[in-house]
Amino acid sequence: MRELRYKKQIYDLVKKRSQEDDNVNEYRMPDAYDDEGGVNQEKRFSVAMERYRDSKDGDKMNPFAEQEAWEDHQIGKATLKYGSKNKKQADDYNFVFEDQIEFIQGQVMGGVNVDDEVNEEEYEKSIAKSAHEKLLADRKTLPVYPYRESLLKAVEDHQVLVIVGETGSGKTTQIPQYLHEAGYTKRGMIGCTQPRRVAAMSVAARVSQEMNVKLGHEVGYSIRFEDCTSDKTVLKYMTDGMLLREFLGEPDLQSYSVVMVDEAHERTLSTDILFGLVKDIARFRPDLKLLISSATLDAEKFSDYFDSAPIFKIPGRRFPVEINYTKAPEADYLDAAIVTALQIHVTQPPGDGDILVFLTGQEEIETAEEILKHRTRGLGSKIAELIICPIYANLPTELQAKIFEPTPEGARKVVLATNIAETSLTIDGIKYVIDPGFVKMKSYNPRTGMESLLITPISKASANQRAGRSGRTGPGKCFRLYTAYNYFNDLDDNTVPEIQRTNLANVVLSLKSLGIHDLLNFDFMDPPPAEALLKALELLFALSALNKHGELTKVGRKMAEFPLDPMLSKMIVASDKYKCSDEIISIAAMLSIGSSIFYRPKDKQVHADNARLNFHMGNVGDHIALLKVYSSWKETNFSTQWCYENYIQVRSMKRARDIRDQLEGLLERVEIELVSNPGDLEAIKKSITSGYFPHSAKMQKNGSYRTVKHPQTVYIHPSSGLAQVLPRWVVYHELVLTTKEYMRQVSELKPEWLVEIAPHYYQLKDVEDLASKKMPRGEGRASKD
DNA sequence: GAGCACTGC
Numbered sequence: 099m100r101e102l103r104y105k106k107q108i109y110d111l112v113k114k115r116s117q118e119d120d121n122v123n124e125y126r127m128p129d130a131y132d133d134e135g136g137v138n139q140e141k142r143f144s145v146a147m148e149r150y151r152d153s154k155d156g157d158k159m160n161p162f163a164e165q166e167a168w169e170d171h172q173i174g175k176a177t178l179k180y181g182s183k184n185k186k187q188a189d190d191y192n193f194v195f196e197d198q199i200e201f202i203q204g205q206v207m208g209g210v211n212v213d214d215e216v217n218e219e220e221y222e223k224s225i226a227k228s229a230h231e232k233l234l235a236d237r238k239t240l241p242v243y244p245y246r247e248s249l250l251k252a253v254e255d256h257q258v259l260v261i262v263g264e265t266g267s268g269k270t271t272q273i274p275q276y277l278h279e280a281g282y283t284k285r286g287m288i289g290c291t292q293p294r295r296v297a298a299m300s301v302a303a304r305v306s307q308e309m310n311v312k313l314g315h316e317v318g319y320s321i322r323f324e325d326c327t328s329d330k331t332v333l334k335y336m337t338d339g340m341l342l343r344e345f346l347g348e349p350d351l352q353s354y355s356v357v358m359v360d361e362a363h364e365r366t367l368s369t370d371i372l373f374g375l376v377k378d379i380a381r382f383r384p385d386l387k388l389l390i391s392s393a394t395l396d397a398e399k400f401s402d403y404f405d406s407a408p409i410f411k412i413p414g415r416r417f418p419v420e421i422n423y424t425k426a427p428e429a430d431y432l433d434a435a436i437v438t439a440l441q442i443h444v445t446q447p448p449g450d451g452d453i454l455v456f457l458t459g460q461e462e463i464e465t466a467e468e469i470l471k472h473r474t475r476g477l478g479s480k481i482a483e484l485i486i487c488p489i490y491a492n493l494p495t496e497l498q499a500k501i502f503e504p505t506p507e508g509a510r511k512v513v514l515a516t517n518i519a520e521t522s523l524t525i526d527g528i529k530y531v532i533d534p535g536f537v538k539m540k541s542y543n544p545r546t547g548m549e550s551l552l553i554t555p556i557s558k559a560s561a562n563q564r565a566g567r568s569g570r571t572g573p574g575k576c577f578r579l580y581t582a583y584n585y586f587n588d589l590d591d592n593t594v595p596e597i598q599r600t601n602l603a604n605v606v607l608s609l610k611s612l613g614i615h616d617l618l619n620f621d622f623m624d625p626p627p628a629e630a631l632l633k634a635l636e637l638l639f640a641l642s643a644l645n646k647h648g649e650l651t652k653v654g655r656k657m658a659e660f661p662l663d664p665m666l667s668k669m670i671v672a673s674d675k676y677k678c679s680d681e682i683i684s685i686a687a688m689l690s691i692g693s694s695i696f697y698r699p700k701d702k703q704v705h706a707d708n709a710r711l712n713f714h715m716g717n718v719g720d721h722i723a724l725l726k727v728y729s730s731w732k733e734t735n736f737s738t739q740w741c742y743e744n745y746i747q748v749r750s751m752k753r754a755r756d757i758r759d760q761l762e763g764l765l766e767r768v769e770i771e772l773v774s775n776p777g778d779l780e781a782i783k784k785s786i787t788s789g790y791f792p793h794s795a796k797m798q799k800n801g802s803y804r805t806v807k808h809p810q811t812v813y814i815h816p817s818s819g820l821a822q823v824l825p826r827w828v829v830y831h832e833l834v835l836t837t838k839e840y841m842r843q844v845s846e847l848k849p850e851w852l853v854e855i856a857p858h859y860y861q862l863k864d865v866e867d868l869a870s871k872k873m874p875r876g877e878g879r880a881s882k883d
Numbered sequence: 884g885a886g887c888a889c890t891g892c
Contacts, residue, residue: 293890293891294890294891295890295891321891321892322891322892337890337891337892338891338892339890339891339892340891340892342891342892343892364890366890366891367890367891368890368891368892458888459886459887459888460886460887460888461886461887490888490889491887491888491889491890492887516888516889517888517889518888518889520889521889521890522889522890537888537889538887538888538889539888539889540888540889551887551888553888596890604892608892660892661891661892662892692887694887698886757892760892815884815885816884816885816886817884817885817886821884821885822884834887836885836886836887837885837886838885840885
């Protein structure tokens, strides 16, 4: 009954929408009513299919014969349908495979006209003589161009302006130039923030070309590890995190006349903090202009937050995207995604566009790749070639390049991507998007301090962003593997902003060092949970970064200089006392890149594990092992070959080197001497403990651990060098919740260090070892080495 | 004996 009611609602909804929207080409009655409960001949599983299915469960006899029978059957259907009906393929594609998925067409999204004045512009372009003149002509063809004067007027009249500019409007490249041309740069720089490094670099490069100046002179960019600006710079593109760092050195942003926060709708941690800060300084700097640029959906919200700032709308340049929903919810979205991809591939003419599938992670992508390869192999030359391209952030760079290679004639590309394809990279030639509606998202529990990655449904905003990836170079189609009802009723409007689901220790330290004391009443657009703020304050107090009154201490000020989590910063500050800052910054760099240092391909897991064991010799613990990895690599003069031989990710190591170099430079600023003391492992571990003493745990009888301060049962992660050693006392880098509550990156600890290093945090009774009455200290299993 | 979405300083 429930199912039926849903379908009725979908029907009404789709019908209503189709009447409202003239863009809907054709409304197809959902089949839900005529075959409800009945068996449609077309859809009945063939004998071959049933046998195939059975063979998957119990009886594994002759699986390949079954598979072949099934494939032959499918091919028959596919070629039949494709050959006989090449005109209305779109309507028939879902009858090609037996375990087909039926879609219902919903709304058509976007479809902002690709300017009618195109001809005039083309003319203008054609008469341009030099390359630079062509660039100038191009500037005038952008959708934002007609709004130049009214935009300048609006900026003049209002201090804060919310700009709604869809992708392709040219807002990021043009608006700063307009303001420059109008003379705003006489009073200071125009800063434009981006959520990603590559965006800041490429936009700056484009603008410098348009202005015919050398990149880094009048137009520059500033990102971590790379400051490409000079005294001449008036237009500065930068990452949002970089502007946040600049705030620390210049709390009134005196050198800027305009700040434009671009892509504000992405709500990164940094933009959310920037909002509060720029809103605050705008009050006593009436000459500072603020531009907040966002996508359509939440413009009102931005306007409300900035005291009803006017909203300035600029149309984009997009092609229409037809949205399709499944008729019924799909139980297995991975299978549904694969079937849909094959349906599209077989029924749509080759060469008309590639397919992009959004999956949640590496493992899922690898599984999908295997299944797709297996199924298309069986089809052989009877169908057009399907090129499978996996893409995720951890994929080695040389393999990532594959998605950008043009699709050969007569073939089709299917890109299996994580969320990396939602905003971070754009792939040309995508016409079809398959969206199962899930994403892997990090969540943080402030009570337990535990992080976990959960597969969660995406938001409507995210679903629309995904759909839009199909309409970049021509009209697109999006296949959502969930129902229209799910979309309208179950999905949240927007993704929960990062600030509400992350550890805030670093945020709080930065705000404190900006002199913001009342954090619970700080004007956040969406305030984080009070519990998370309190947890952060509590930690900073424990680390002696804050005093009793919540004010920053000398130690805290030093810590704030480092772009790291406070516990890592504290570890570095403490290394000054133990005379091993050289080793500690290497460890800090290695820890701060996360745990994707060791490369472990499926087919060489044993080799990879053996290579890793080398660094764990002597059960020194994971921190020292990381140090050994870094030092060994440095001894080879940062050899790439060495990384391959030891199954270590080259990219991660290069990142660690960059971070380490930066940390080394910062040591001087906080007056810590760079001292090397590689032999004294105790000094190194004491420095680590100085930052990580709140993360101590004691082994229990069954080999599990009990965290000391906020007691909970945890385990050493199996990838740890100490997983088999089980020392009595350990200090850990982080807690993650996966199949169990795991400690990742673990080192052995002497309990007396805790009272020695953090007497304000641990009393003797905390570290009292009942067993030690029978067994003297130091006789634990780990100490036998 | 497990599994790491994506950014950023």
